[in-house]
Amino acid sequence: MKRFILPLFAAICLLLITQVTFAQDTTKTDPSLSGQYQFMLSKSKTLYGAKLINPARLSGLWKNVKDTINTERKQLVASKAKIKEQQKTITDLKAQIEGKESSLASSNAKLNEISFLGIPFTKSTYNSIVWTLIVVLALALAFVVVRSAKHIHEAKYRSTLYQEIADEYQAYKVKANDKEKKLARELQDERNKLEDYKSRER
Template sequence: MKKLIFAIIAVLLLNLNAQSQIPADSAKAPSGLRGQYEFMLSKSKTINGYKLINPGRLSGLWKNVADSLNTSRKQLGAVKLKLTEQEKTIAALKGQISGTETSLATSNAKLNEISFLGISFTKSNYNVIVWSLILVLAAALAIIILRSAKHIHEAKYRSSLYEEISQEYQSYKTKANDKEKKLARELQDERNKLDELKNRGR
């Protein structure tokens, strides 16, 4: 234990002695942190396996590290602020897009909607209903035309029958009239003969 304490004291004394022997740092260190670190290591001396570093160089490196950290923190804060603003902008744009999509959907629904007799239909349903009505009316018209044609044909047939019967009746009437006249003439002849016979008998 005593040997360990003596060894630590010896190292401290050697370090103090070495620091008192380090001259003032006149060399200019590179600008980057890595370059300053490597420069500091290259300028340090090794005694008994320990690196003796110039306190001025170490302080300069620490100051540069702190400045770099502060700059990075400021840049990070600025980036976070910008990111927050961009997120707000994105949220606002999403809201506008959502509103636009809703408006577009409403407009498309209105364009795709037809109002008839106070009832709203989509264009597809309206087209189906209209074409169904057209087909039904066309079928009804075809049935009416066919029935009308049938009735017209029946009427023409009955009219021709009536004409035929009328002609037959007229022919019969004429024949009957002729027969009646003939019979009347014959009857008159017979009467005349009878009158002549009566006159002769007197």
């Protein structure tokens, strides 16, 4: 029994010393897997063209490889979960944006709509109708003003013509009255002469 314990103890001590030495050696070199691999090759002896690798160094490298792979896997799982969460967030944001765009389009449609006499119109259509009515009414007003001006001019002409005729008639009346008075005087003179003549004959 003691025969087996002593060599086993010596082997364990040797293994621990080797691992400690390997750990100390690796701290002096590149800590990456590639650096550890190159360090292991540099510390290995060559025999007949083959490399004699220390099992402790190989075990340490393998452990580091597994640790690195496990770490990368955990990071990959975490990254996938984060990507999935971000995709969900993106989907939610897209849904919110679509809802807001739909709401904005509806609001714009309501803002762009005018109701007149219960009939809905877009602002452009309403403006077109209003401006058309304004132009038509302006043309009608211009037509009425032109026609009214023409009638006013005609009325002024006829009023002037009537005034001229009235003035001529008044002048004629005055002349006729003067002529009538003159004839009345002449008639009275003749009557007076006739009376004088009759009185003389008696």
